[in-house]
Amino acid sequence: MQPNTFGDWAELEGERSRLQDWQLSLLKEWHSGGEPNEILNVLKSILTEFIKAHKGICEKVGCEEDPEWVEKFFGMVL
Incomplete structure (x- = not known):
């Protein structure tokens, strides 16, 4: 299966999502x-x-x- 297909995201953000509302809200943000x-x-x-x-x-x-x-990792990016 090809990664990141539309079906993969539908399971995360769509009606079939197992995520809680607060988690879905973070994804949108x-x-x-x-x-x-x-x-x-x-x-x-x-x-x-x-x-x-x-x-x-x-x-x-x-x-x-x-x-x-963690600080070093994010410090390299930010």
């Missing part, structure tokens, strides 16, 4: 055109959720969370 400033603004708004996800994944897989890695 994170939409961006191709303008660099728009992309950077979206990345900045994603940062908080990324940090939460990173922490949760670290806890689930039993590895030590590394906030400095």
